[in-house]
Amino acid sequence: MxxxxxxxxxxxxxxxxxxxxxxxxxxxxxxxxxxxxxxxxxxxxxxxxxxxxxxxxxxxxxxxxxxxxxxxxxxxxxxxxxxxxxxxxxxxxxxxxxxxxxxxxxxxxxxxxxxxxxxxxxxxxxxxxxxxxxxxxxxxxxxxxxxxxxxxxxxxxxxxxxxxxxxxxxxxxxxxxxxxxxxxxxxxxxxxxxxxxAPKLTREDGRIDWSRDAAAIDRQVRALNPWPGTHTRHGEEVLKVLDAAPLPERTEAPPGTVLEAGRVACGGGTVLRLTRLQRAGRAPQEIDAFLRGYPLAPGDRLG
Structure with missing residues (x-):
């Protein structure tokens, strides 16, 4: 043909x-x-x-x-x-x-x-x-x-x-x-x-809103991999969130609050564990290696 x-x-x-x-x-x-x-x-x-x-x-x-x-x-x-x-x-x-x-x-x-x-x-x-x-x-x-x-x-x-x-x-x-x-x-x-x-995506679609529940944020991370990617801000630093996983546990901490071991409070009392992150100009890292070299501490806020 x-x-x-x-x-x-x-x-x-x-x-x-x-x-x-x-x-x-x-x-x-x-x-x-x-x-x-x-x-x-x-x-x-x-x-x-x-x-x-x-x-x-x-x-x-x-x-x-x-x-x-x-x-x-x-x-x-x-x-x-x-x-x-x-x-x-x-x-x-x-x-x-x-x-x-x-x-x-x-x-x-x-x-x-x-x-x-x-x-x-x-x-x-x-x-x-x-x-x-x-x-x-x-x-x-x-x-x-x-x-x-x-x-x-x-x-x-x-x-x-x-x-x-x-x-x-x-x-x-x-x-x-x-x-x-x-x-x-x-x-x-x-x-x-x-x-x-399904409208065309923009980089702004990748910004994480921690007031959403953990399952929705997990879908966002998976859906926008590899482009435009998902990101959050820790102080002046922008962190790319490459992988994450919703957890069954609950928390009363405000959304965006960093918990222990790379866990973050999300909307509705849900919890998301960050499993792979990347800083600007750096290589991606699994969460344990990332936390050894970057001060993301319990009580910090992401936004």
Whole structure:
């Protein structure tokens, strides 16, 4: 089948490799343009760009699409059976949505219509969902509103992080898109009930509010690992909270109060144990090693 692939981050790479490995003719790979990154702000290609070049595939990196009629015409000239889209980062205008014979198929990391939008993996963990999954959807002009072709669920456990869930769903998406192309299942409209949205995350989403209960803060730590990460302030120092665990014990100490052995009082009398921390400019440390070298003492306040 003659395809275009449109994606940018690590999440999209397994699907690109699976399509190429299955023998589909990938006429072009679209991804975000190189951007300044790392120390020195060097121009850096996204993960899909790197993977496509390693596979010998032609890469296009338009900065915008909405009003670029030349880009619309170039896309139509590819004479595609379908386009596969996975976390591309640009909105496809109607002329491009309509160009492939079987449309543009999106690999979305949730069980639609739950968690439409930019950060569905993190949103599912933050909300305490016990499962999520991947939906293959035929795209329309709405935000993740198109009809569904396939979906498959995976569990979210008490130790699931966004990082581990990302990798599970990326592999699942690669498998499901191959099925969707091979089987051409009928498209089913999304239900009107149960629609939720997962907005784009910011660094401020990572600030810990100790007035929330320990279970909610634990979900925040797991959901925002690795980005934007969770953090708290101890005096003038900002501490990254990399891992934590809610405890069954109760306390009457005010939220944010440091207890013994790296435990912290949270909202509702609950307690969270910090298990791995990082200071600015330092390496991550397990809590016992951290406390040997940093004065985080019982009675101190975090905020």
């Amino acid at each position: 003659r395809l275009a692939f449109m994606g940018s981050p690590d999440f999209a790479v397994p699907a690109l490799r699976a399509l190429h490995g299955a023998g589909h003719a990938i006429a072009a790979v679209y991804c975000q343009p190189p951007k300044p990154a790392h120390r020195g702000q060097r121009e850096t290609r996204c993960a899909v760009h790197v993977a496509a070049e390693a596979l010998g595939l032609p890469v296009r990196t338009p900065a915008r699409l909405r009003r670029d009629e030349a880009e619309h015409a170039a896309f139509a000239a590819l004479d595609l059976d379908a386009a596969v889209v996975a976390a591309y980062g640009l909105i496809l205008p109607k002329p491009m949505l309509d160009a492939p014979r079987r449309g543009c198929l999106n690999i979305h990391a949730s069980l639609l219509p739950r968690w439409r939008g930019a950060a569905p993996i993190q949103a599912a963990i933050l909300a305490g969902d016990d499962r999520t999954g991947v939906t293959i959807m035929r795209m329309d002009e709405g935000l993740d509103t198109g009809p569904m072709l396939l979906a498959e669920a995976v569990p979210i456990g008490p130790e699931t992080t966004a990082s581990t869930l990302h990798d599970t769903l990326a592999a699942l998406g690669a498998r499901l898109i191959l099925r969707a192309l091979a089987e051409n299942p009928p498209a089913v409209p999304q239900p009107d009930e149960g629609v939720t949205y």
